[in-house]
Amino acid sequence: RVRDALSREEMPALEILEGAVLLVxxxxxxxxxxxxxAIGFILLIPPIRRALLVYFLQHSGILQRQPPFRQPEQNKENTRVIEGEFRQVDDD
Known part of the structure; x- marks a missing residue:
């Protein structure tokens, strides 16, 4: 599953955490x-394990709402570009 996530260019964070939870x-x-x-047997059930991981990730602030490699938004006032040609005019 980690390889599948990497081939889709996604971060395999959930799959890696599932492996860690299985180790625990x-x-x-x-x-x-x-x-x-009892806790060990409960965590062996995949839907419960995944639901607990998603709940933990959402409430811990680890999950990001935007793609991780996206550039931060810049100030809209400073992004205006005016294109044109110019020439210098002498005062003579």
Whole structure:
């Protein structure tokens, strides 16, 4: 999935984070305890895992609303260009 996202020229952030969550899930399943096992099994379900990641990314401010390589908007007053020709006229 990371390669597919890169071939579409998109950032594979969600896919990379899913891999990290799966790593944490594996550690939680290895730890003893009912609560860690329950959280680990819940995070193994792909729709729940993806929904939690999207929720976390939206509320943490990590997701950007604009493309990452877009130039910032400049002041509209200073972007006016006037084209034309000129010649110098002597006062003689």
């Amino acid at each position: 899930t594996g550690v939680m399943l290895l730890l003893p305890g009912f609560i860690t096992d």
